[in-house]
Amino acid sequence: MAELDQENLHRDMTAWRHELHAHPEFGFEEKRTSAFVAQKLREFGLEVAEGVGGTGVVGTLTRGSGNRAIALRADMDALRIAEQGTMTYRSQTLGTMHACGHDGHTSMLLGAAKLLAGEGGFDGTVRFIFQPAEEWGRGALAMLNDGLLERFPFEEIFGLHNMPGLPVGHFETRAGPIMSAEDNFEIMLKGVGGHAARPHAGNETLVAACALVIALQTIVSRRLSPADIGVVSVTELITDGTRNALPGLARILGDARSFRPEVSAEIEKQMRRIAEGTAQAHNVSAEITYTREFVPLVNDATLVEEAFAAARSVLADNAVGVAAEPTTGSEDFARFLEHVPGCFVFLGNGDSAPLHNPSYDFNDEGLLHGARFHAAIARRRLPG
Numbered sequence: 001m002a003e004l005d006q007e008n009l010h011r012d013m014t015a016w017r018h019e020l021h022a023h024p025e026f027g028f029e030e031k032r033t034s035a036f037v038a039q040k041l042r043e044f045g046l047e048v049a050e051g052v053g054g055t056g057v058v059g060t061l062t063r064g065s066g067n068r069a070i071a072l073r074a075d076m077d078a079l080r081i082a083e084q085g086t087m088t089y090r091s092q093t094l095g096t097m098h099a100c101g102h103d104g105h106t107s108m109l110l111g112a113a114k115l116l117a118g119e120g121g122f123d124g125t126v127r128f129i130f131q132p133a134e135e136w137g138r139g140a141l142a143m144l145n146d147g148l149l150e151r152f153p154f155e156e157i158f159g160l161h162n163m164p165g166l167p168v169g170h171f172e173t174r175a176g177p178i179m180s181a182e183d184n185f186e187i188m189l190k191g192v193g194g195h196a197a198r199p200h201a202g203n204e205t206l207v208a209a210c211a212l213v214i215a216l217q218t219i220v221s222r223r224l225s226p227a228d229i230g231v232v233s234v235t236e237l238i239t240d241g242t243r244n245a246l247p248g249l250a251r252i253l254g255d256a257r258s259f260r261p262e263v264s265a266e267i268e269k270q271m272r273r274i275a276e277g278t279a280q281a282h283n284v285s286a287e288i289t290y291t292r293e294f295v296p297l298v299n300d301a302t303l304v305e306e307a308f309a310a311a312r313s314v315l316a317d318n319a320v321g322v323a324a325e326p327t328t329g330s331e332d333f334a335r336f337l338e339h340v341p342g343c344f345v346f347l348g349n350g351d352s353a354p355l356h357n358p359s360y361d362f363n364d365e366g367l368l369h370g371a372r373f374h375a376a377i378a379r380r381r382l383p384g
């Protein structure tokens with residue numbers, strides 16, 4: 001089959017990316033986005049299923065007679081962040097923007113679908129998975145719970161994320177844990193509020209809350225092995241106190257990261273012990289809610305080597321490297337890896353604003369690299 005004109009493909013992908021960027025949609029609200037994706041996939045000649053796990057889309061492309069199947073995945077959702085960029089294609093939806101580059105990821109996977117549909121070069125089935133609600137950590141589960149693996153079976157899965165600070169055209173990944181679990185917690189302290197002039201007459205909660213915020217910092221420094229990675233961050237402290245009045249309620253909210261389920265369990269256990277003990281010392285009560293939002297992302301060692309080989313076939317040899325250390329960011333892609341082996345990789349976004357920043361924008365110069373990596377790994381895993 002004829003080789004697609006790379007310049008034309010890049011122009012198409014840039015136009016798709018700008019269209020998606022101008023119309024960002026929050027998790028599970030990606031109606032316009034998924035309709036756009038489905039229409040493009042049909043144009044390229046793929047079989048398309050919509051509404052998988054809410055607003056998810058699955059495209060299927062089969063060539064030859066091979067019965068192996070692999071999956072390539074992109075995320076489609078945006079964030080509730082007010083964009084500060086002034087480009088012509090800036091968000092037209094107030095307070096919502098593509099601040100994580102999922103517009104770029106979607107466009108890259110569409111580019112890969114067009115490449116593979118036009119040029120072939122593989123034997124078997126490629127599933128193109130466009131998932132909703134990555135930022136919530138709910139979209140992959142929604143697709144899995146909707147029978148993704150039974151209805152559209154595949155044996156392995158690959159995904160990517162752009163990385164600000166890494167030069168465009170550069171590629172990184174590593175074997176084993178590469179992104180962390182994210183747990184959320186909420187500790188509600190309940191006492192008796194009252195007049196600011198008469199603290200002894202009640203059991204106010206603010207001093208207890210402050211002591212607890214400091215005490216929680218000892219979980220990582222004094223309870224985890226120095227060989228383990230963990231983060232405990234208190235992000236909010238809210239009370240019902242006001243001028244002249246001491247609070248009877250204090251809510252402490254936060255976020256914990258880890259790379260092993262045992263570490264996550266230990267953080268929760270120590271948090272409960274410290275919260276209950278601190279509350280008792282201050283004569284107030286503590287209610288603790290601890291939830292697991294994202295699981296650790298663990299790359300398969302063999303497929304990491306395959307991803308490196310695929311990357312070297314489409315990128316400069318010296319631009320393909322091992323990620324020096326795991327990141328404490330989290331990724332919903334990890335849910336797929338609980339069922340099938342796979343590999344998640346990072347592609348350079350150049351000198352852009354950081355992810356989730358109101359000035360962030362995906363770098364269009366990287367679009368073709370992503371599409372070509374996706375196509376290369378599919379061809380490598382399904383040799384024709």
Ligand SMILES: [Zn+2]
Nearest residue numbers: 100135355356
């Ligand atoms: Zn994000």
Ligand SMILES: [Zn+2]
Nearest residue numbers: 100101102161
């Ligand atoms: Zn993201």
